[in-house]
Amino acid sequence: MTAPDITDLFFSQTGMDRTRVQSTVEDALKGCDDGELFLEYCQSESFVFDDGRLKSASFDTSQGFGLRAVADEATGYAHASELSEAAIKRAASSVQAIKAGHSGAFAPGPAKTNTHLYTDDNPLNAVDFETKVQLMKDIDAYARAQDANVRQVSCSLSGEWQAVEILRPDGAAVRDIRPLVRLNVSVVVGDGDRQEQGSDGAGGRTGYAAYLDPAHWQTQVDEALRQALVNLDAVPAPAGEMSVVLGPGWPGILLHEAIGHGLEGDFNRKKTSAFAGLLGTQIAAKGITVVDDGTIAARRGSLSVDDEGTPTSATTLIEDGILVGYLQDRMNARLMGMNPTGNGRRESYECPPLPRMTNTFMKAGETPPEEILAACKNGLYAASFGGGQVDITNGKFVFSCTEAYLVKDGIIGAPVKGATLIGNGPDVLTKVSMVGNDLKLDPGIGTCGKGGQGVPVGVGQPTLMIRGLTVGGTAA
Numbered sequence: 001m002t003a004p005d006i007t008d009l010f011f012s013q014t015g016m017d018r019t020r021v022q023s024t025v026e027d028a029l030k031g032c033d034d035g036e037l038f039l040e041y042c043q044s045e046s047f048v049f050d051d052g053r054l055k056s057a058s059f060d061t062s063q064g065f066g067l068r069a070v071a072d073e074a075t076g077y078a079h080a081s082e083l084s085e086a087a088i089k090r091a092a093s094s095v096q097a098i099k100a101g102h103s104g105a106f107a108p109g110p111a112k113t114n115t116h117l118y119t120d121d122n123p124l125n126a127v128d129f130e131t132k133v134q135l136m137k138d139i140d141a142y143a144r145a146q147d148a149n150v151r152q153v154s155c156s157l158s159g160e161w162q163a164v165e166i167l168r169p170d171g172a173a174v175r176d177i178r179p180l181v182r183l184n185v186s187v188v189v190g191d192g193d194r195q196e197q198g199s200d201g202a203g204g205r206t207g208y209a210a211y212l213d214p215a216h217w218q219t220q221v222d223e224a225l226r227q228a229l230v231n232l233d234a235v236p237a238p239a240g241e242m243s244v245v246l247g248p249g250w251p252g253i254l255l256h257e258a259i260g261h262g263l264e265g266d267f268n269r270k271k272t273s274a275f276a277g278l279l280g281t282q283i284a285a286k287g288i289t290v291v292d293d294g295t296i297a298a299r300r301g302s303l304s305v306d307d308e309g310t311p312t313s314a315t316t317l318i319e320d321g322i323l324v325g326y327l328q329d330r331m332n333a334r335l336m337g338m339n340p341t342g343n344g345r346r347e348s349y350e351c352p353p354l355p356r357m358t359n360t361f362m363k364a365g366e367t368p369p370e371e372i373l374a375a376c377k378n379g380l381y382a383a384s385f386g387g388g389q390v391d392i393t394n395g396k397f398v399f400s401c402t403e404a405y406l407v408k409d410g411i412i413g414a415p416v417k418g419a420t421l422i423g424n425g426p427d428v429l430t431k432v433s434m435v436g437n438d439l440k441l442d443p444g445i446g447t448c449g450k451g452g453q454g455v456p457v458g459v460g461q462p463t464l465m466i467r468g469l470t471v472g473g474t475a476a
């Protein structure tokens with residue numbers, strides 16, 4: 001399971017000649033407005049442990065290329081799992097059809113960077129199989145020893161080592177090596193006929209070492225068990241319009257889904273976003289600043305360069321309530337007369353890049369979280385979320401709470417089950433009345449879907465007070 005040297009990976013070890021491949025790319029993209037050859041090699045593994053035994057273990061190696069030609073707003077894309085000059089030539093013949101009758105000036109290449117936000121080491125090689133399995137056995141045993149109500153323990157461990165090289169027709173080459181790991185723990189507790197579940201996950205662009213440390217994984221187990229026991233005591237959630245306090249960290253997933261997608265360049269260029277044409281407009285309450293930052297070291301959503309070779313950046317989207325920017329890949333930035341922000345991302349070589357989020361979060365305010373809770377006289381405290389649905393065209397969303405509590409006269413009360421938050425992103429932004437000083441990023445568990453592609457992302461926010469949000473409940 002030894003990973004090859006990236007400097008040698010895509011040419012010497014495949015038998016391809018760099019000069020000839022470069023010439024093929026130049027010929028294919030002549031007369032286009034943009035495009036690139038994206039080369040990828042990826043090793044990945046995953047383990048699932050359930051009911052006291054290893055249920056599955058898998059290892060996969062994939063490689064391939066994607067060749068993209070862009071003419072105006074049209075894209076020609078061809079990909080293959082075969083890394084050979086012949087396959088790239090066949091792809092070149094296919095994508096050239098997009099430039100028929102078009103004569104463009106090729107866009108300048110992305111800026112160069114020496115920034116590297118994560119280790120080059122391959123996490124899959126650093127720890128042997130037996131150690132990974134023993135970790136999951138230890139998690140299972142520890143969880144069951146903590147509480148007699150534990151009925152089931154599940155955990156999963158996954159790792160990835162991805163190497164990419166991006167070739168442009170001007171001869172520029174951008175390379176990146178991207179590790180990614182994640183550990184998830186789920187605990188089911190029961191009391192009589194009632195069962196409830198709690199879970200906790202963590203990950204990032206690093207190796208396995210931190211997750212093998214008992215101080216780390218025991219904390220994850222404790223959190224999953226705490227959530228499960230809380231849910232075991234939950235009462236049916238009320239319904240109606242009320243004040244909602246969102247906790248810090250992972251609840252930022254609501255911001256990501258309900259607002260972040262609406263600020264991606266393609267939706268705004270096509271005017272299908274609720275935020276289209278609103279640059280410079282006050283779209284949120286004062287005090288709200290939202291940033292997408294792909295430059296935070298070792299974070300799950302971070303990248304040294306995006307999948308077009310553009311260095312990632314800290315892009316301010318909303319500043320003190322005013323819409324000031326969008327997330328841009330190269331094509332949509334060019335068509336909108338803006339600069340790329342390093343947000344051109346793809347799931348793999350099989351997919352063309354799209355403008356996507358990296359780590360999206362709301363900056364901290366000045367109010368202590370205890371003051372925010374004290375100001376909530378009758379409402380809900382939402383500590384964690386599960387799934388949700390969002391309509392990009394109008395920002396309407398529905399999100400389910402996996403951990404939430406009643407709040408009465410500023411005091412957190414009974415946990416509730418079955419609460420959903422219903423609203424629309426643009427409206428919610430105007431209803432934020434208090435922003436906490438306790439900004440927290442999620443533990444590294446986010447995966448974002450768009451256009452059939454999934455990419456790792458990060459979210460975050462401080463404690464927030466939202467006035468007049470609709471809560472769907474199950475109370476009779």
